[in-house]
Amino acid sequence: MPQVGLSQSISGEPGAIPATRTSKVDWSKTSEHQVTIKGKKVPYTTTVGNQPVWNEEGKPIASLFYTYYERSDVKNKERRPLVFSFNGGPGSASVWMHIGYTGPQKLKIDDEGFPIQPYGVEDNPHSILDVADIVFVNPVNVAFSRIIDSETDRSEFFGVNADVEYLADWINTFVNRQNRWPSPKYLIGESYGTTRVSGLAEELQSSYWMYLNGVILVSPTGLGVDRDGPVEDATALPYYAATAWYHDALGSELQSKDLDEILPEVEAFAINEFIPALAKGGFLEDSEKQRIAEQVSEYSGLSVESILDRNLRVSTSFFWKELLREQGLTVGRLDSRYRGVDRQNAGERYDYDPALTAWNHAFTPAINHYLRDELGYETDLQYWTFGPVHPWDRSGDNTGEDLRSAMAENPFLHVLIQSGYYDGGTNYFDAKYTMWNMDPSGRLKDRLSFKGYRSGHMMYLRAEDLATSNEDIRVFIENSIPEEGMPARY
Numbered sequence: 234m235p236q237v238g239l240s241q242s243i244s245g246e247p248g249a250i251p252a253t254r255t256s257k258v259d260w261s262k263t264s265e266h267q268v269t270i271k272g273k274k275v276p277y278t279t280t281v282g283n284q285p286v287w288n289e290e291g292k293p294i295a296s297l298f299y300t301y302y303e304r305s306d307v308k309n310k311e312r313r314p315l316v317f318s319f320n321g322g323p324g325s326a327s328v329w330m331h332i333g334y335t336g337p338q339k340l341k342i343d344d345e346g347f348p349i350q351p352y353g354v355e356d357n358p359h360s361i362l363d364v365a366d367i368v369f370v371n372p373v374n375v376a377f378s379r380i381i382d383s384e385t386d387r388s389e390f391f392g393v394n395a396d397v398e399y400l401a402d403w404i405n406t407f408v409n410r411q412n413r414w415p416s417p418k419y420l421i422g423e424s425y426g427t428t429r430v431s432g433l434a435e436e437l438q439s440s441y442w443m444y445l446n447g448v449i450l451v452s453p454t455g456l457g458v459d460r461d462g463p464v465e466d467a468t469a470l471p472y473y474a475a476t477a478w479y480h481d482a483l484g485s486e487l488q489s490k491d492l493d494e495i496l497p498e499v500e501a502f503a504i505n506e507f508i509p510a511l512a513k514g515g516f517l518e519d520s521e522k523q524r525i526a527e528q529v530s531e532y533s534g535l536s537v538e539s540i541l542d543r544n545l546r547v548s549t550s551f552f553w554k555e556l557l558r559e560q561g562l563t564v565g566r567l568d569s570r571y572r573g574v575d576r577q578n579a580g581e582r583y584d585y586d587p588a589l590t591a592w593n594h595a596f597t598p599a600i601n602h603y604l605r606d607e608l609g610y611e612t613d614l615q616y617w618t619f620g621p622v623h624p625w626d627r628s629g630d631n632t633g634e635d636l637r638s639a640m641a642e643n644p645f646l647h648v649l650i651q652s653g654y655y656d657g658g659t660n661y662f663d664a665k666y667t668m669w670n671m672d673p674s675g676r677l678k679d680r681l682s683f684k685g686y687r688s689g690h691m692m693y694l695r696a697e698d699l700a701t702s703n704e705d706i707r708v709f710i711e712n713s714i715p716e717e718g719m720p721a722r723y
Contacts, residue, residue, distance in 0.1 A: 254613045256296045256379040257283040262609055265305065268337040268356045270363040276305045277337060277362055281610045284407060285381075286373070286390075286399050294385040297403055298377035300327070300608075301411075302337055303366045311415040312717075314365035314446070314710050317404055319372070321425030321454075323396065324622035326376040327369040328600045329592075330423055330451070334693040335703060336369065337362045340599050345570070346694030348595035354603050359703040364710055365419065368407065372400060372429075374620035377612060392626030397432035404433070405441045417446040417714050421706075424659060424690065427453035428632045434646070435635035444643050444721075447713045448636065449706060450650045452659045452690045456633030458667045463511035466546045467503045470532055472660035473552055474499040476569040477534030479655060482556055484531060492654065492687065499532050500662060511545060549657050550582040563587065568689025569655040588689060593618065633671045640677050644721045647680045647713040651702055653692035654685055661685055682709070 261282030268275050280301040285293035307313050320329050332340045332354050339357035343349055361367065371378040373390040380390070389395055408414055422430035427450040437443040460468065477483050478492055487495055510517055510525045517525075526540045533540075533547065534556055540547055553564050554575075561578055565571035565588030573587030597618050604610045640646045650668055652661035668681050684705050686692035693699045715721075 256377065256381055256614065257298075257612070258293055258296045258381060259283060259285050264608060266337070268358075268360065268362065270337075270358055270360050272358075273363065275337070275363050278303050278305050279337075279608060281604060281608045283377070284403065284410075286403055288382075288385065288389075292382065294382040295373045295380050295390065295399075296378060297373065298371045299407075300331065300336075300369045300604075301366070302362055302368075304362060310413060312417070312714070314417045314419060314714065315408075315411075315413050316361070316365045316367045316419040316421055316710075317407075317430075318367055318369045319400075319420070319422045319426040319429050321423055321427070321429070322375070322619060322622065323372075323391070323425045323429075323625050324375060324620050325425070326600075326616070326618050326620070327371050328376070328596050328616075328618060329691055330421070330693075331369040332596070332600055332603060333691060334451075334699070335361045335367055335421070335706065338603065339699070340595055340694075342595055342694060344696040346568070346591070346688070346691075348591055352595065352598035352602060354599055354607075357699075359700045361703055361706050361710070364707050366416075370400070370403070372396060372622075374622050375617050376620075377610070377614050377616060378620075379614070388626065391622045391624065393428060393432065393628070393630045393632065395626065396429060397436050397632075400429065401433055401436040401440060404437065405443065408443065417710075418443065419447040419449065419710065420445060421449040421451065423451040425454055427451065428456060428630065431456050431632035431636040434639040438639050438643060444645065445639070446645055447647045447649065447709060449709065450648065450664070452652055452656055452692075453650060453664050453667060454659055455663065456636065456667055456671065457630040458633045458670050460663065460666060463508045464666065466511050467507040468662045468666055469547075469549055469552075469657075469660055470503045470507060470529065471496055471499045471662040472569075472654070472657060473533040473535075473547070475654040475661075476552075476564060476657070477532075477556060479570055480534075480557060480564065482534035487531065496654070500665075502528060502532070503662065507545075515544075553657065554580060554583050565589070565657070565689070567592075567656060567658045568653065568691070568694075569657050570689060592691070592694070633667060637672050637677065640672070640680060644723055645713070645715060647709065648682070649706070649709045650681070650683045651692065651705065652683070652685055653689040653698075654687055656690040656692075658690050 261280050263278050263280045283296045283298050286295040288294045318330050320327050337360045338354040341353050420430035434448050526537050529540050530537045563573040563583035566586040568588035571588040575584040601616050650664050652664045686698040688695040688698045693702050
């Protein structure tokens with residue numbers, strides 16, 4: 234496809250913007266590669282490109298940058314799965330899962346996810362490319378994706394429902410162009426990307442009659458499922474316990490146990506005792522309040538006094554600051570294995586998230602090098618790891634119900650949830666609660682599954698979890714493709 238840039242329309246005007254500082258609108262470049270996955274060589278093509286978003290009059294109003302990996306030794310695409318991958322934010326580029334998780338190239342980091350130099354990527358022996366083709370999509374105003382029509386209102390893109398609407402149309406166009414209608418199709422989203430793909434599942438099904446085989450929710454958000462009040466205050470406790478255990482901050486009896494022994498116990502306490510106690514508010518008996526505080530202290534590694542001072546409701550921000558305060562350290566939000574150092578030890582909240590800082594350190598140089606130098610994407614545009622997408626309209630978030638509805642209407646649709654135990658941004662027990670309450674009938678639970686990992690928001694940055702989490706996706710994909718000729722019916 235020819236490159237179309239905004240500068241071409243104004244190239245004769247004084248002070249025209251150089252073509253390399255404008256967005257490619259409808260353009261692609263393909264190269265051939267090979268990677269070894271699970272000990273076997275997998276040949277593939279990589280396409281970097283831009284595909285437009287059109288308005289109702291057929292005018293391009295935005296250009297989305299994507300990277301498409303397609304296994305090249307598969308002739309029949311009818312049974313070959315196609316995965317659309319989205320990150321979150323909103324306003325986050327696809328870089329995280331692209332070179333961190335499922336793609337054929339992965340970030341050079343140490344085995345626990347910390348940055349190393351020189352920056353770059355290397356072969357990913359755990360990529361799911363052996364079983365599925367993958368499209369990493371960057372919504373408007375992230376990576377090299379841009380609004381290209383100055384008259385289009387930003388509200389067309391920046392909101393829960395607007396985001397889903399234009400991306401569904403974009404996916405439909407991509408499937409048309411790549412002749413992938415017969416293929417089993419999957420969506421994977423991380424963090425806010427789980428809101429995005431949950432809404433997309435229903436939008437693709439109801440507006441484009443594109444039925445999916447699976448949706449993978451990595452570190453999911455609340456998806457519009459109500460958990461305000463005592464539930465929200467209590468469901469962080471298992472995450473606190475996991476983090477305290479990791480940092481050797483629990484009492485000797487609990488610390489001597491394995492995490493798999495501790496978490497079920499804490500989950501049961503949170504559901505059966507902590508939520509009912511919080512529901513009584515100021516009318517909870519003093520003796521019971523003391524008992525609950527002592528138990529929360531035992532599980533969280535915090536003092537009884539600090540818990541009582543906060544009426545049993547310990548915020549995550551206080552936890553990140555308090556847990557290792559005596560050591561002069563903080564713990565990370567998105568991955569609480571990471572430790573930070575603040576300007577002063579006092580206070581209720583840390584100065585910065587040491588996890589996110591470490592990740593930005595490694596990812597942004599690597600993705601720029603990979604896309605520009607190895608894949609040949611030529612542009613002077615800044616790669617927006619986090620782009621300007623605010624204000625974001627969060628009203629009308631019914632994405633959990635949208636996903637439930639899509640599952641109810643499509644007996645082939647399965648959902649996998651993946652969460653890290655040390656994630657304090659979207660904690661794993663919230664993810665379980667969402668799964669339990671997304672379908673009150675319980676009739677869809679045989680198609681809903683949960684996997685937990687001993688890492689954080691991006692569980693795949695830990696080498697051990699990179700292998701297991703990709704394998705879990707691989708198994709999920711293989712198990713959610715029905716036998717040929719099997720009818721979709723209850």
